[in-house]
Amino acid sequence: MRSHSYDDVLSGPRKRKIPEVPAEQGLVVEDPASGYCGAVVKIEYGNVVLEDRHGKHRVFPLNPAGFLFEGKPVTLVPPKVAQKTPARRISASGSVQVQGLKARVARDSRIWVEGKHDAELVERVWxxxxxxxxxxxxxxxxxxxxxxxxxxxxxxxxxxxGVLVDHLVAGSKESRIVEAIRDENVLVTGHPYIDIWEAVKPSVVGIRAWPKIPRGTEWKEGVCEALGWGEPWEGWQRILAAVGSYRDLKTPLIGAVERLIDFVSDPGEES
Structure with a gap:
């Protein structure tokens, strides 16, 4: 007959062990209490310093199970081997690039843009x-x-x-549609250009200015015909390939996209 240990029975279910993860520089973690997401900069005095995409620092205590890594609770611990400070790299948007980035689990919030070209340009830079x-x-x-x-x-x-709208100017059809929206969880920004193409600086694609297209002519087709770029898809490939960073874009578009990213990623919106 097998003997039983009543101590095991009375002790109840075992607690799930929270894994320990070395707080190496560049590791992206999230503070679940505030929603703050950032990369590890350094460990000091029992705390970890995190840096967000704007280059701002916040200090958090190294509490057990105090952070989320890839969506799961972890305990950050000092790395066994001192890490050399990596050279700061700048992303195409001008933000500090997070080294060794693993994409965060997607939020429920979204950014909507008007079309495929808008989405590709935003992805290219941001x-x-x-x-x-x-x-x-x-x-x-x-x-x-x-x-x-x-x-x-x-x-x-x-x-x-967050919604990015083309040709958002006073009196336009787009502005009337936007003015009718009354929702505190929706932010609409835009730029004054007829199409996202025009938000790219002309010099970037080797022209002095974007052509003036007569009313009634499809704008992209008119531009391609005026510049000898072939079909619109060929023109777009030329434009997208020429864009390397935010410096190649006009200021109204840059500001509009930055506001949308801040709005949908604000930790306060998940509280």
Whole structure:
């Protein structure tokens, strides 16, 4: 007959062990209490210093199970071997690049842009920032359907929408559609250009200025015809290949996208 240990029975279920992860420089973790996400800069006085995508630092205590890594609780511990400070690298958007980045689990919040070209340009310049923040960019396929799409999406705390609109100027069709939106969990920004192409500095693609296209002519087709770029898809490939960083874009677009990223990745929106 087997003997039993009543101590094992009375002790109850064992607690799940929280893994320990060395706090090596560049490791991206999240503070679950505040939602702050950043890369490890250094360990000092029993605390860890994290740096977000804006280059700002915050200090957190090294508490057991105090952080999330890839969405799971971990205990950060000092690395066994001292790490050399890596050279700071700048991403295409101008933010500090997080070394050894593993994309954060995607948020419920989203950024919508009007079309495929908009999405590709945003990814080209802000892709690193979006992966750090866990933000997905999706094409809207036209601002005319914006109100219906917002209703279908169902916004709320922790489920925000940022929308980038082309040709957002006073008196335009786009501005009237945007003015009708009344939702604190939706932020719409835009730029004054007819198309996202025009938000790229002309000199970047080797021209003095974007051509003036007569009203009634499809803008992209008119531009390609005026510049001898062939079909619009060929023109877009030329433009996208020429863009290397935010410096190649006009200021209104840069500001509009930065505001959207900040809005949908604000830790306060998940509280």
């Amino acid at each position: 892709g690193h920032d979006l992966r750090v923040e866990g933000v997905v960019v999706e094409p809207l396929d036209g601002v005319d359907v914006l109100s219906d799409r917002i209703d279908e999406f169902g916004t709320g705390p922790g489920r925000r929408l």
